[in-house]
Amino acid sequence: MSKQSASNSFQKFFSVFKYSRIAVEIVWSTSAPLTVVMALTTLVAGVLPASIASIGGLFVDAVATAIQQTDGIAEAARADALRYVLIEAGLVVLMTGAQKLNSICQSILRILLGNKINVMILEKALTLELAHFEDAEYYDKLVRARREASSRPLSLVIKTFDLLRDIIALITIALFLLQFSPWAVLLLVIAGIPAFIAEAKFSGEAFRIQRRRSAERRMQIYLEMVLTREDGVKEVKLLQLGKVFLQRYVDIFRNIYKEDRSLVLRRALWGYVLGLLASVGFYFAYGWVGFAAIAGAITIGQMTMYIAQFRLGQNAVTNSLTSINGMYEDNLYLSNLTEYLEHKVPEQTGAQTEGPNPKDGIRFERVCFYYPGSETPALHDVNLHIRAGESMAIVGENGSGKTTLIKLLTRLYQPSSGSITFQGLPLEDWDINALRQKVGVIFQDFARYQLMVGENIGIGDVADMEDESKVVTAAGKGMADAFIRDLPERYNTQLGTWFKDGKELSGGQWQKIALSRAFMRSKAEVLILDEPTAAIDARAEAELFAHFRDLTANRISIIISHRFSTVRMADHIIVLEKSRITEEGSHEELLAADGQYATLFHLQAQGYQ
Numbered sequence: 001m002s003k004q005s006a007s008n009s010f011q012k013f014f015s016v017f018k019y020s021r022i023a024v025e026i027v028w029s030t031s032a033p034l035t036v037v038m039a040l041t042t043l044v045a046g047v048l049p050a051s052i053a054s055i056g057g058l059f060v061d062a063v064a065t066a067i068q069q070t071d072g073i074a075e076a077a078r079a080d081a082l083r084y085v086l087i088e089a090g091l092v093v094l095m096t097g098a099q100k101l102n103s104i105c106q107s108i109l110r111i112l113l114g115n116k117i118n119v120m121i122l123e124k125a126l127t128l129e130l131a132h133f134e135d136a137e138y139y140d141k142l143v144r145a146r147r148e149a150s151s152r153p154l155s156l157v158i159k160t161f162d163l164l165r166d167i168i169a170l171i172t173i174a175l176f177l178l179q180f181s182p183w184a185v186l187l188l189v190i191a192g193i194p195a196f197i198a199e200a201k202f203s204g205e206a207f208r209i210q211r212r213r214s215a216e217r218r219m220q221i222y223l224e225m226v227l228t229r230e231d232g233v234k235e236v237k238l239l240q241l242g243k244v245f246l247q248r249y250v251d252i253f254r255n256i257y258k259e260d261r262s263l264v265l266r267r268a269l270w271g272y273v274l275g276l277l278a279s280v281g282f283y284f285a286y287g288w289v290g291f292a293a294i295a296g297a298i299t300i301g302q303m304t305m306y307i308a309q310f311r312l313g314q315n316a317v318t319n320s321l322t323s324i325n326g327m328y329e330d331n332l333y334l335s336n337l338t339e340y341l342e343h344k345v346p347e348q349t350g351a352q353t354e355g356p357n358p359k360d361g362i363r364f365e366r367v368c369f370y371y372p373g374s375e376t377p378a379l380h381d382v383n384l385h386i387r388a389g390e391s392m393a394i395v396g397e398n399g400s401g402k403t404t405l406i407k408l409l410t411r412l413y414q415p416s417s418g419s420i421t422f423q424g425l426p427l428e429d430w431d432i433n434a435l436r437q438k439v440g441v442i443f444q445d446f447a448r449y450q451l452m453v454g455e456n457i458g459i460g461d462v463a464d465m466e467d468e469s470k471v472v473t474a475a476g477k478g479m480a481d482a483f484i485r486d487l488p489e490r491y492n493t494q495l496g497t498w499f500k501d502g503k504e505l506s507g508g509q510w511q512k513i514a515l516s517r518a519f520m521r522s523k524a525e526v527l528i529l530d531e532p533t534a535a536i537d538a539r540a541e542a543e544l545f546a547h548f549r550d551l552t553a554n555r556i557s558i559i560i561s562h563r564f565s566t567v568r569m570a571d572h573i574i575v576l577e578k579s580r581i582t583e584e585g586s587h588e589e590l591l592a593a594d595g596q597y598a599t600l601f602h603l604q605a606q607g608y609q
């Protein structure tokens with residue numbers, strides 16, 4: 001290894017320790033008193049073993065004197081021996097007490113810290129944009145942060161304290177051993193170094209393997225989910241996917257296993273061989289101390305003490321090296337957490353809560369949008385004006401950009417170019433919360449919460465979620481009230497199958513819940529329904545939208561639907577084709593224009609004849 005690369009590796013090794021500071025901050029902020037008690041008990045546990053060994057030596061000498069001498073000297077030696085036994089027992093009681101207290105602090109901190117870090121991760125998730133969740137690389141970061149990091153900060157702090165304890169122990173031991181020979185101290189340190197270097201290499205490798213693997217692990221988690229959750233199980237059974245998916249799961253494991261096995265074997269082998277070197281060092285010292293006693297240079301008691309000190313020293317060296325390597329590994333893992341938590345999320349929000357011109361409605365001006373990583377636009381040069389109080393319908397083939405338009409309007413994404421204004425104010429200048437208060441939207445893939453039916457509707461407006469009469473009114477508007485009254489616990493019926501006594505609804509019933517949720521937004525000035533009614537029969541849908549139109553008389557309503565019986569009721573219809581608006585007008589105007597809209601309308605009308 002060249003001098004340069006050796007110094008680089010050295011720097012790289014120590015640079016990972018920068019996360020230690022963060023870990024200490026996190027643990028300290030979780031509980032300062034527990035951290036202090038943990039530090040103190042660690043120190044006590046560091047100082048005591050060497051003192052106990054030295055008392056042990058004095059005890060042996062006292063016993064030997066009592067055996068060899070007679071009369072007064074023997075009498076005094078017996079008293080000494082008794083004193084040493086009592087002192088040693090006292091110190092051992094103190095040490096076990098400190099160790100117990102230390103482990104109590106660790107256990108409590110572990111519980112508190114696990115929760116704290118999970119909350120930190122979830123709080124950060126709330127600040128992320130939709131695009132982050134759709135970005136595989138970023139999602140990996142989230143999975144990695146969640147997987148390990150909640151246990152790592154405490155582990156890092158524990159190891160730092162352990163290291164401190166072992167260093168103190170080593171210094172105390174070295175002070176005793178120096179009286180025997182400085183070379184003995186040197187031997188103690190040198191014998192542990194090769195094992196340490198090997199351990200550092202392997203822990204770095206283990207971390208890199210884990211990090212590289214997160215995509216495979218995610219696939220495994222995904223396959224587990226498909227194979228065990230009720231929403232996946234139906235198709236798995238009917239399409240006989242079980243074996244195929246299970247095989248994929250096993251194949252991933254096989255690849256992972258090969259790598260893991262190789263690492264475990266190499267780590268163990270090197271650990272064993274280099275550990276032997278340390279043992280050779282120890283037995284060399286053992287013999288050395290023994291022969292010094294034979295030569296009369298030291299007493300039997302001193303010999304016992306030095307051997308005990310040497311053994312303790314050997315352990316302290318090995319332990320401190322293991323701690324350093326463990327810290328190295330924890331630091332690397334902690335980098336996942338900080339990478340995730342420190343990821344810069346662009347400032348979400350403007351400050352305005354009102355637009356200068358409430359009558360202006362919504363305007364899209366030359367709006368283009370590319371999904372991250374995509375080279376074809378999902379929306380291209382869209383110009384659109386939706387007037388205040390107007391009802392608008394969007395039609396278009398699958399993939400033409402209808403949902404994307406709504407995602408931009410609700411600021412789940414920002415346009416790649418062009419601008420969108422609401423009430424005369426660009427969307428980015430709106431306070432994001434004020435904007436979202438004014439817009440109610442239900443997407444086709446709306447969420448089916450495993451909560452009570454009343455809550456499923458109430459969350460449409462969290463501020464009024466507990467207002468029962470409002471929930472019942474919204475359910476009435478969404479045509480859900482009638483079937484909810486037939487449920488066993490009415491509005492308090494648990495939905496879904498995850499929790500006890502949960503009741504599963506039909507697709508159409510769920511859609512009525514989603515619609516009712518939209519109607520909770522009684523103050524919203526824009527209401528958007530992105531095809532949430534596909535499972536509702538055509539007559540009920542038309543009835544519902546006639547009703548929807550009445551309820552949104554003075555507000556903007558936007559409907560995406562493939563059913564022309566619904567679409568024709570809108571004041572203003574736009575046709576999207578391959579990311580562009582190709583036709584625009586009322587139902588009659590579009591029929592008269594005899595374009596794509598007219599063709600699709602007649603096609604569907606024929607189907608009903």
Ligand SMILES: Nc1ncnc2c1ncn2[C@@H]1O[C@H](COP(=O)(O)OP(=O)(O)OP(=O)(O)O)[C@@H](O)[C@H]1O
Nearest residue numbers: 134371374378396397398399400401402403404405
């Ligand atoms: N999250 C996404 N990331 C990347 N591309 C996307 C994403 N969502 C949609 N697209 C792409 O953008 C285009 C428009 O999709 P969009 O969902 O707006 O279509 P749509 O008109 O609502 O279709 P449908 O009638 O099937 O609901 C499609 O080509 C689609 O593949």
